[in-house]
Each structure stands twice: as C-alpha cells, then as structure tokens.
Amino acid sequence: MPAKEAIKPVLQLLDSGNLVVRDDGDLSDGGYIWQSFDYPCDTLLPEMKIGWDYKTGRNQIITSWKNSDDPSPGEFTLGLDKPQLPQLVLERIWTKQARWGPWDGAQFSGSNALGDQS
Structure with missing residues (x-):
C-alpha cells in the first residue's frame, strides 16, 4: 500500500x-x-502500544538506553512474544529474563522469572 x-x-x-x-x-x-x-524507544507512555502490528507485521518493542549518558540501544527489551503466544517478555541481550502471560484479552495470567534466582 x-x-x-x-x-x-x-x-x-x-x-x-x-x-x-x-x-x-x-x-x-x-x-x-x-x-x-x-516507533517506541525507551519509554512507554499512556496510549502507546507495544506488540505486534498486524498491518505492518512489525513487532513494536521498547529498548533500554545503553546508559544514562548514551541513548543508543541498550541490553534490555520489553515486548510481546510471537503473535501466536502473546506473552510480555523482558529480555537481556536476546535471553529471556522474565515473562508475564499469556494474555487472555484482559490481563496477563501469571509471571515467571527466568534464570538463576540465587
């Protein structure tokens, strides 16, 4: 189009x-x-959406800054997993750190912190 x-x-x-x-x-x-x-970046504002845009096929995620003085992309991202499994996922360098979901249309059904909990 x-x-x-x-x-x-x-x-x-x-x-x-x-x-x-x-x-x-x-x-x-x-x-x-x-x-x-x-085109979300590092801040999620009211009315802003993250997740899959079905019109464009793009996954809209938020990404941390490298540090407080450097706004280039950092190690952390927050977004929705694959469209078939809509769960909110926090990743660090493409490794899942935590997830909340799956989404039932009204709320996330639970959370799961991943990785070493020591």
Whole structure:
C-alpha cells in the first residue's frame, strides 16, 4: 500500500506525547501520515502500544538506553512474544529474563522469572 502523502504537512506534538505528521487539511482524529507511537524507544507512555502490528507485521518493542549518558540501544527489551503466544517478555541481550502471560484479552495470567534466582 503506498504511503499517504501530505499536500500541506504539519508536525504536531499531541498532549499524549505522540509526535505526528498530518496533512493540514485532514483534521480527523488518527488521520496521521506518521506517528512516533508506531516507533517506541525507551519509554512507554499512556496510549502507546507495544506488540505486534498486524498491518505492518512489525513487532513494536521498547529498548533500554545503553546508559544514562548514551541513548543508543541498550541490553534490555520489553515486548510481546510471537503473535501466536502473546506473552510480555523482558529480555537481556536476546535471553529471556522474565515473562508475564499469556494474555487472555484482559490481563496477563501469571509471571515467571527466568534464570538463576540465587
């Protein structure tokens, strides 16, 4: 599907913290050409979603910073596992550290800390 083009593009920071690009003539709610909430980084804000975007096939995850002075990607990620097994997973360098799930549509059914507990 070709990307929607704006005749008069407008960049707008919404009260939610979502940075959006929209066409000046399109004032409909959610009629965005691009939005930052589709590309989560290190902070999960209200109204932001993580997990699988079925339209794009992309798994939206949040990733830690390398350290407090270096915003490049760090060792930790938080996101949903495969779409067939929707559980929230915390990973460190692609090794599962903890999981919460599976998701039943209303809540996660439990949690499991993985690895050495000593």
